[in-house]
Amino acid sequence: MSAPAATSLPPGAARPVVSLRGVSKRFSNGTLALSSMSMDIRRGEFVSLLGPSGCGKSTALRIVAGLGQPSEGTVDWPASRIGRNGRPDADIGFVFQEPTLMPWKPVFDNAFLPLRLKGVSKAQARDTVMAALETVGLEDFARAYPRELSGGMRMRVSIARALVTEPKLLLMDEPFGALDEITRQKLNDDVLRLWHEKGLTVVFVTHSVFEAAYLSSRIAVMGARPGRVVSDMALASPAGRERDAGFRSSDAYGELCRHVSQALAGAMYAPRGAEAA
Amino acid sequence: MVALADDAPAANRSESAPGANRDRLMRIAVPAAMLALTLLAWEAYVRLNGVPPYILPAPSLVAATLVKDWATLWPALLVTLQITFSALILALVGGSALAILLVQSRWVELALYPYAVILQVTPIVAIAPLILVYVPSTQGAIMICAFLVAFFPILSNMVQGLKSVDHNLLNLYDLYGASRWQQLRMLKLPAALPYFMAGLKIGGGLSLIAAVVAEFAAGSAGAGSGLAFRLLESQYRMNIPRLFAALVLLSATGVAIFAFTSLVSWLSLRRWHESALSREN
Numbered sequence: 001m002s003a004p005a006a007t008s009l010p011p012g013a014a015r016p017v018v019s020l021r022g023v024s025k026r027f028s029n030g031t032l033a034l035s036s037m038s039m040d041i042r043r044g045e046f047v048s049l050l051g052p053s054g055c056g057k058s059t060a061l062r063i064v065a066g067l068g069q070p071s072e073g074t075v076d077w078p079a080s081r082i083g084r085n086g087r088p089d090a091d092i093g094f095v096f097q098e099p100t101l102m103p104w105k106p107v108f109d110n111a112f113l114p115l116r117l118k119g120v121s122k123a124q125a126r127d128t129v130m131a132a133l134e135t136v137g138l139e140d141f142a143r144a145y146p147r148e149l150s151g152g153m154r155m156r157v158s159i160a161r162a163l164v165t166e167p168k169l170l171l172m173d174e175p176f177g178a179l180d181e182i183t184r185q186k187l188n189d190d191v192l193r194l195w196h197e198k199g200l201t202v203v204f205v206t207h208s209v210f211e212a213a214y215l216s217s218r219i220a221v222m223g224a225r226p227g228r229v230v231s232d233m234a235l236a237s238p239a240g241r242e243r244d245a246g247f248r249s250s251d252a253y254g255e256l257c258r259h260v261s262q263a264l265a266g267a268m269y270a271p272r273g274a275e276a277a
Numbered sequence: 278m279v280a281l282a283d284d285a286p287a288a289n290r291s292e293s294a295p296g297a298n299r300d301r302l303m304r305i306a307v308p309a310a311m312l313a314l315t316l317l318a319w320e321a322y323v324r325l326n327g328v329p330p331y332i333l334p335a336p337s338l339v340a341a342t343l344v345k346d347w348a349t350l351w352p353a354l355l356v357t358l359q360i361t362f363s364a365l366i367l368a369l370v371g372g373s374a375l376a377i378l379l380v381q382s383r384w385v386e387l388a389l390y391p392y393a394v395i396l397q398v399t400p401i402v403a404i405a406p407l408i409l410v411y412v413p414s415t416q417g418a419i420m421i422c423a424f425l426v427a428f429f430p431i432l433s434n435m436v437q438g439l440k441s442v443d444h445n446l447l448n449l450y451d452l453y454g455a456s457r458w459q460q461l462r463m464l465k466l467p468a469a470l471p472y473f474m475a476g477l478k479i480g481g482g483l484s485l486i487a488a489v490v491a492e493f494a495a496g497s498a499g500a501g502s503g504l505a506f507r508l509l510e511s512q513y514r515m516n517i518p519r520l521f522a523a524l525v526l527l528s529a530t531g532v533a534i535f536a537f538t539s540l541v542s543w544l545s546l547r548r549w550h551e552s553a554l555s556r557e558n
Contacts, residue, residue, distance in 0.1 A: 062448075065452060066451075066452065067448050067451060067452065092452065094448075094449065094452055096445045096448075096449070097445075098445060100443065100445040100446055100449060102446065102464070102467065102468075103549045103550070104467045104468075104470070104548070104549045104550075105467075113449075113453070113463075114453045116463075117450070117453040117454065117455045117459060117463075118453070118454075145548055145549050146549075147549060147554075165453075
């Protein structure tokens with residue numbers, strides 16, 4: 001599978017950040033969650049994994065993160081050093097479906113966690129953690145406890161925590177699925193801005209066509225039973241979109257959503273084994 | 278980026294509503310008035326019907342006995358308190374330590390958990406005579422009984438707590454390469470704290486009850502020791518007012534332990550756990 005060249009790939013993009021080769025996952029109950037997925041994630045891409053529930057998109061993301069081993073196939077990190085634990089060193093940030101914060105710790109300590117686990121002292125980490133909180137607009141809430149925050153703010157803490165190690169790759173597993181539409185749109189803009197400003201590489205799991213179309217520079221549409229990539233579409237770069245208030249109501253966006261919807265419909269009703277290249 | 282208005286903190290910590298003070302006053306006044314009424318009715322019943330003190334002493338007589346026999350009751354109370362608290366502390370340390378050990382490995386859990394259950398389900402009164410035979414000091418034997426009773430709720434609560442950690446938080450710790458020790462200290466133990474506190478509250482009450490029951494079982498072997506012994510002794514001598522006085526002291530001790538453990542629980546959970554927060558709708 002090779003994606004058509006996108007319009008604005010950054011230099012050095014030839015070497016993928018992570019490369020999946022024939023990755024399959026069969027759970028202990030026999031379900032084949034993911035069937036022979038091959039994909040290269042290049043630097044600077046915003047890749048969405050879009051598909052119905054049960055298509056293995058979260059499974060794929062977890063395998064990339066090293067949470068669970070593939071039953072078959074390999075995950076390579078051509079551009080990273082591999083740490084002692086067999087994972088790329090400090091290269092992954094992960095945002096879960098829920099905020100997944102420690103309720104007994106204030107916001108600062110929650111965002112500080114990844115650094116603390118690496119043995120960085122609180123004094124040394126203070127500036128980095130505060131900077132991460134600032135990028136998500138929560139610098140004034142460092143002492144608040146998670147329960148004192150709204151759902152959207154908790155999610156932002158989670159994003160700040162994922163960014164605090166300055167990861168090369170940010171993995172997001174349906175992060176805004178439980179939020180209301182307005183908060184979700186705002187956070188979509190935030191993520192796009194961070195992606196653009198920090199030159200992140202993002203893999204974003206979603207089941208929303210609109211979200212995927214708004215955010216992505218590339219969409220991998222997945223089908224279920226067994227989970228597999230059905231089509232891999234390169235789109236125009238979403239850079240700067242978050243500053244264009246009119247984009248969400250533009251014809252271009254509408255056209256994009258229609259296009260992605262059709263691909264998704266194709267994926268959901270495609271016969272097995274009919275994966276597009 | 279500026280946090281917008283609809284993104285403001287969900288909860289407001291200030292609660293200076295005018296109703297709050299009245300509510301607090303009611304919470305003290307109502308039970309206090311009820312208690313006073315009950316005592317008054319009791320006193321009136323005893324006096325009006327001329328009930329002899331060896332059947333039912335009036336509250337005023339019980340209070341007088343409490344003062345008069347203080348020299349006998351106070352040392353007994355100290356003994357009971359000492360047994361109760363040393364048993365509770367042992368149970369807290371032992372229960373938590375065993376719980377940590379049990380969740381480390383499934384093998385250890387399979388091997389050891391049945392013994393914990395057997396110790397728990399066997400009535401303490403039934404084992405007490407045996408322990409009294411084996412352990413040279415009566416005080417020590419009583420303490421072991423109290424320990425055995427308080428131990429299990431703490432163990433089972435801790436095991437439950439250590440196992441109920443949010444799976445995604447565990448994944449997160451894995452992702453950042455946390456060691457087992459870091460995971461235990463920074464994630465599992467804090468997450469288990471509410472469960473530990475529930476165990477503490479149950480264990481605190483149980484260790485007092487078990488101390489009393491064990492002392493009953495010890496009978497005359499525990500001569501001159503705790504409150505339970507004084508209670509039995511008063512019964513033999515038909516000194517019912519003193520029996521009531523000892524009973525009052527035991528109840529007061531139980532209430533104090535409950536208040537103390539509730540306070541500890543509230544202090545440690547008030548910032549974050551739902552159980553320690555007041556609901557605002």
